[in-house]
Amino acid sequence: MNDKLRVVHYLNQFFGQIGGEDKAGITPIDKPGHVGPGMALAAALGDAAQIVGTVICGDTYFGENMDKATDEVVELISKYQPDLVIAGPAFNAGRYGTACGAVCAAVAERLKVPVVSGMYPENPGVDMFRSKVYIVETGDSAAGMRQAVPKMAALALKLVAGQAVSPAVDGYVSRGIRENYFAETTGAARAVEMLVKKLKGDAFTTEYPMPKFDRVEPNAPIADMSKATIALVTSGGIVPKGNPDHIESSSASKFGRYSLEGVDTLTADSHQTAHGGYDPVYANQNPNRVLPVDVMRDLEREGVIGKLHNTFYATVGNGTSVANAKKYAAAIANELVEAKVQGVVLTST
C-alpha cells in the first residue's frame, strides 16, 4: 500500500462494460482497479490518487430496488475504505443519474467521505440530489466525457483537501445552499455599485437570485359546510399558557397540537402567543384574536359548520424557514386528513 488517496468509482452496467439494456438488471458487483471511463478519471486524478475499486450496478435493478441497491452498493464501496467516491458521469441518463446521486448521498452520509458525480443539468438526479452531492455539470451524452472527467477530478481533489469551492469556479450545479461570508465592502456600498451598473446597462450580478414560487391550486369548495369538520391551524403562535412545548419565538423548530375539547373560548389565563414577531399584547389579552375559537364555536352552535375539530395546531411563522414551514404543513395536513377534517381556517399574523 502507499499514501495515495483511495478512490472508488461507481458505474452502471453500460459504462462498467457488462452490457447494454439487456444487462440493466444485474445486481451490484465490484472489480479492483478502474474500469471503462475510470482510466481517464485515474489520469485526471493524477499521482496523488488511485482508483482502488469500481462498483457496477444495473440501472434497472437499482431503480426498482433503490433502498436495497443503495445498501448493497455502499457495502461494496466501504470494503475498499475509500477517501473519495466518484460516480458517473451519468450525462442525461435519468436512471443512471438517480443511481449516482443516491449512491453519493448515501456514501456521504454513512462513510463521511467527499463524493462527486457529473450530470447534464436536466438529468432528474440533479434536482433530487444536488443539495447533498456535488454534481459537475456535463454535456447530455458520453461525447462530453473528455470535458467532464477533468472537472470532476479537480473538484474531488479540492474537496478532499478541504478547499473552498463554488459553482462558478468549479463547474458544479449549485447545491442551493446559502453560505455566509464577509464581503470586502459594506452592503450599502455594494448596493450603490449595483445600481450604477444597472442604470448604465452594464452587467451586474444579483447576490440573491429570486426563487420560483410554489403556487397551490385551491381545492374544490366544500359542498355542505353544515356537515363539515373544520380545524384551526395558526402560524401566529397561540399555545396553552406557559408554552408547554417551548415553541421558539422565532425560527420555530416544531409545531404543537393542542386540545380544544370542552374549550368554548380562549382567555388570557388559558392561552398566549409564543410569537416574537408582532406586538403580543392584544393576542395575549384575547387569544381568540389570532385563533378564533369563540367565533368557531358560535358557528358550530348556529349550524353553519358541522363541527370544530377538537385539536388545533400552532407554530410560529416568525423567521421560520420556508423549508421548515413546508415540512410542518405536510405533517399537519396528514393528521387532518387522517382525522377526516374537511376544511381548515388558517390564521397568520
Next chain:
Amino acid sequence: MRLELGRINISDVQFGPATEVRGGVLYVNREAVQALVLEDERLVKADIELARPGEEVRIIPVKDVIEPRVKVSGSGQVFPGVLGKVDTVGDGRTNVLSGAAVVTTGRIVGFQEGIIDMSGPGAEYTPFSKLNSVVLVAEPVEGLAQHEHEAAIRKAGLRLAAYLGEAARNVEPDSVETYEYLPLPQQLAAYPDLPKVVYVYMLQSQGLLHDTYVYGVDAKRILPTLISPTEVMDGAIVSGNCVSACDKNTTYHHQNSPVIHELLKRHGVDYNFLGVVITNENVTLADKERSSSYTAKLVEMLGADGAIVSEEGFGNPDADLIMNCTKLERKGIRTTLVTDEYAGRDGASQSLADANPLADAVVTAGNANQVIVLPPMKRVIGHPSAANVIAGGWDGSLAADGSITAEIQVITGCTNELGFSYLTAREV
C-alpha cells in the same frame, strides 16, 4: 440645508466626577446619569456600566444603540419630537462623539432583543463591539404596561445620549465634514446629464418593539414622504424596535445611515442623488398597498431613473419590499434592493417570504439563521437567561458555562439591511 458634522474621536470611556471629554476620553458622572434616567417615574432602577472594545463583556438583551450627538448651531435639537420641542433639524453644526455609544438593556418586554459581545467570535458580527459604550441597565416599576415600558426605555436611552452629547458641545472636533442638500430645482439643475437617484428608506412599523419614530411620529401613521439626508443625521428618525435584533435598525444605524452616506460619495459623479423617501411596513394589506403605491408615485414625481430600496426586518416586510420594487420597476425606475435572508440553519431553504422576477438586483446582508456558539464572557451586563427566549435563541441556548448557542439572528446589527456591515451570503 447645510449640515456640518464635527467628529470628536473617542478612544476610551471612564467614570469621572464630571461628564466631559478630555484627550479623546469620555468621562461619565455615574450618579448624574442615574439621576437623569430616574427622573422618569416609570423606571425604578438605572445601573450604568461601561463596555469597551476587546473586553470580555456581553450585553444582553440589547434594546437600542445610540450615538451621542449635540446640535451646536442650527434649529432644533437631536432626536426632535422625542426630546424637547419639535423643530426642523439638519442645518447648522452638529458635534458627534465618534466611537462612543449608549446601549440600553434591562428586562425589556418579552422575548425580543439582541446580544452584543465586545470580544470573541460574536464581536465580528456586530459593529457595536467596536464602540466605547455606556450601558444603561434600566428596570421598570412593577406592573408597567408593555407599551409604556418600551417607551420609557427608548426615551431613557435617547435622553442619556443627548446628555452625553452635551459634553461634545464645546470640544474642537478632530474632523469636520459638510453635507449640503439643495432645494430640488437647484439639485436637478446641478447635474442635468446624470441619472437621477432616490433612496427608498423602509421603516419598521409592525407594532410594539417593531416601531420607528420620525420627528416623534409613529411611522405607521405616516404617508411616505421626503426627508433630507441631513435631517436623518440629526436624529430625525429613531428606533423603537429590536425584535430579531440582527436586522433591526438601531438609532445609531439611522444616525449613520449607510446608503445615504454611500449615495452622497458618488453624487455628482455617477448620478444625481435627489433625496430620501421614507416609507413604512405596516401589517395590513391595505396599508402595504397604499404605502408602496404612494412611494412609487412619489419617486416618479421626483423624476427618478433609479432607486435603492432598503428593507427592515423580514417575513411580513418582504411583501412591502417586493411591492415597492415591482411598482417602481413597472414605472421604469430601476431598483436595487437591500435585504437579508432566512434560509434555514442549513442554508437550504428559500430565503425570502416573497419574490418577483423584477427584483433582479438584490444585495443580501447574509443568512440570519446561521448558528453560532458564543463562548462564556467574564462579565455579562443584563440578563443572560434572555438567550433562551430571544428571537434566534431556543430553550437551552444558554449553557451552564455561560456560552450561548443560537442563530446569528440574536446579534444586534448582524445582518443590518441598511447595508451597514460586511456580512453577506452566496450560493454554494
